Amino acid sequence: MKINRLSKSGDWPSGDGANQSIVITSRVRLARNLARLPFPGWAKKAERVQTLDLIRPAVEALPAMKDATSIGLQDLTALEKQVLVERHMISREHAAKGVGSAVVINKKQTLAIMINEEDHLRMQSIRPGLQLKNVFKMIDSVDSELEATLDFAYSRDLGYLTACPTNVGTGMRASAMLHLPGLVLSEQINRVVQGVNKIGLAVRGLYGEGTEAMGNLFQISNQTTLGQKEEEIIGNLTKVIEKIIEHEENARAVLMEKRANTLLDQIGRAYGTLTFAYSMTSKEALNLLSVMRLGIDLGFFEPDYRHPIDELFMETQPAHLQKSSQQKLSADERDNLRAAIIRAKLKDFPKPDLSHRSSGSEPKSEG
Amino acid sequence: MLCDSCKTHQASVFLTQIVDGKMQKLNLCETCSKKNGVTDPTGFALADLLLGLGAPQNIEVTTTTEIAEGQCPTCGFTQADFKKTGRLGCSDCYETFADQLQPLLSGMHKGTRHVGKIPVRQFREVELTNRLMDLRTTLQKSVLDEDYELAAKLRDAIRQIELLPANQPLS
Numbered sequence: 001m002k003i004n005r006l007s008k009s010g011d012w013p014s015g016d017g018a019n020q021s022i023v024i025t026s027r028v029r030l031a032r033n034l035a036r037l038p039f040p041g042w043a044k045k046a047e048r049v050q051t052l053d054l055i056r057p058a059v060e061a062l063p064a065m066k067d068a069t070s071i072g073l074q075d076l077t078a079l080e081k082q083v084l085v086e087r088h089m090i091s092r093e094h095a096a097k098g099v100g101s102a103v104v105i106n107k108k109q110t111l112a113i114m115i116n117e118e119d120h121l122r123m124q125s126i127r128p129g130l131q132l133k134n135v136f137k138m139i140d141s142v143d144s145e146l147e148a149t150l151d152f153a154y155s156r157d158l159g160y161l162t163a164c165p166t167n168v169g170t171g172m173r174a175s176a177m178l179h180l181p182g183l184v185l186s187e188q189i190n191r192v193v194q195g196v197n198k199i200g201l202a203v204r205g206l207y208g209e210g211t212e213a214m215g216n217l218f219q220i221s222n223q224t225t226l227g228q229k230e231e232e233i234i235g236n237l238t239k240v241i242e243k244i245i246e247h248e249e250n251a252r253a254v255l256m257e258k259r260a261n262t263l264l265d266q267i268g269r270a271y272g273t274l275t276f277a278y279s280m281t282s283k284e285a286l287n288l289l290s291v292m293r294l295g296i297d298l299g300f301f302e303p304d305y306r307h308p309i310d311e312l313f314m315e316t317q318p319a320h321l322q323k324s325s326q327q328k329l330s331a332d333e334r335d336n337l338r339a340a341i342i343r344a345k346l347k348d349f350p351k352p353d354l355s356h357r358s359s360g361s362e363p364k365s366e367g
Numbered sequence: 368m369l370c371d372s373c374k375t376h377q378a379s380v381f382l383t384q385i386v387d388g389k390m391q392k393l394n395l396c397e398t399c400s401k402k403n404g405v406t407d408p409t410g411f412a413l414a415d416l417l418l419g420l421g422a423p424q425n426i427e428v429t430t431t432t433e434i435a436e437g438q439c440p441t442c443g444f445t446q447a448d449f450k451k452t453g454r455l456g457c458s459d460c461y462e463t464f465a466d467q468l469q470p471l472l473s474g475m476h477k478g479t480r481h482v483g484k485i486p487v488r489q490f491r492e493v494e495l496t497n498r499l500m501d502l503r504t505t506l507q508k509s510v511l512d513e514d515y516e517l518a519a520k521l522r523d524a525i526r527q528i529e530l531l532p533a534n535q536p537l538s
Binding site for chain 1: 448453471492
């Protein structure tokens with residue numbers, strides 16, 4: 001398998017980045033096209049291959065792409081494509097592509113460049129925690145290096161020209177993946193989503209446009225790309241995310257103060273089910289793991305247990321699971337295997353216990 | 368508007384097809400559109416929305432005339448293709464379909480002009496154009512003010528920039 005060169009864990013975070021308990025990842029993608037050549041969706045196969053041959057060497061030559069994995073989409077199996085989708089390295093749309101499309105991913109899986117997706121180039125940088133500004137800087141420097149060798153379609157009035165007019169201008173979509181169990185449990189999430197929509201930002205589920213919000217995970221991103229500077233868009237988005245973090249923290253504090261028993265019940269049930277279940281769908285796993293993550297944030301478990309839970313988020317996704325088993329599994333078999341993997345990982349997990357609470361500022365609660 | 372097929376539900380999918388140079392329209396509700404094999408009703412609805420063709424009466428007037436002439440000289444993309452896909456054919460389409468895109472862009476974005484990053488390659492060009500625009504504005508003003516001496520200087524400056532070969536460094 002070609003993608004075996006990529007390390008096992010996907011984009012699920014480890015390392016630096018602020019507010020990691022609530023902001024899972026920060027991501028910025030830029031859409032670029034070569035001037036006057038047909039966009040991938042309109043180009044004939046031969047034209048797409050030509051464009052790819054033009055772009056791919058330039059991308060592979062980037063210093064940031066040293067030791068990168070560069071793969072033509074026709075050389076990936078359906079399963080491998082799905083693994084990359086689950087890691088947010090390629091889009092679902094790109095996974096449907098074959099000859100004439102490629103993806104180049106750096107070794108740390110923090111930088112991925114899709115060639116001939118909807119646009120000739122879709123380049124994204126992704127990092128754990130809230131650090132949109134850094135992430136933008138990284139992808140911006142990659143863009144500047146590429147423009148030295150590639151003739152990007154650009155107009156003075158409209159900026160970077162993209163296949164879809166919704167991306168024209170900066171061609172930039174900045175987004176953060178937020179874990180918001182407090183707002184969901186306290187039933188404030190709809191109000192927050194509506195508020196965010198009202199100021200022109202988009203809220204989506206785990207895998208982007210049109211996907212359901214599972215595991216209390218929400219993607220927040222800018223909607224518009226024309227008429228604002230990149231830094232302005234990033235700045236506004238960061239401000240809004242910081243507000244949401246504040247709301248989430250407040251919601252958690254209130255839950256701890258007023259509904260500690262409900263919280264304990266939820267966390268205890270998640271712990272019990274994950275520890276003892278023998279069959280579990282990916283949706284159930286995500287939702288329960290989300291509650292465990294909340295339990296760690298609130299001090300029901302030692303902070304050391306965060307990492308194994310975060311790993312499970314990725315390992316229990318359908319394609320990752322399938323890939324780890326090395327054979328084709330039916331849905332039932334997947335659910336059984338998923339439960340087994342989770343059981344194994346939680347084997348030595350202690351029971352939820354409020355004594356691990358570290359922060360003294362929040363109200364204490366009787367367990 | 369009611370669905371042409373079941374005549375009971377509100378139509379939400381508006382299809383326009385050109386068959387033998389004649390246009391056919393079909394308004395369907397969601398259920399009937401699925402039944403008729405229109406698998407992606409949002410795609411169609413979006414394309415309509417994108418073109419600003421909310422009122423179906425307008426389709427008749429606009430599409431028939433513009434399809435005939437509006438074709439991108441670079442990539443052969445037509446307005447009908449845009450209506451179908453919601454995507455453009457190549458970067459030159461933005462110029463070819465500028466008139467149709469203008470209202471659409473102002474509806475979907477915060478502004479109508481790019482104010483963000485400028486590629487280094489284009490930077491000089493953009494600088495020059497901006498300087499030309501400034502000079503022309505000042506020239507107009509100087510003419511109105513009857514300051515002909517200044518106007519003559521400005522005119523020479525503009526002419527000089529206009530005569531610059533594209534690759535000559537800007538002094």
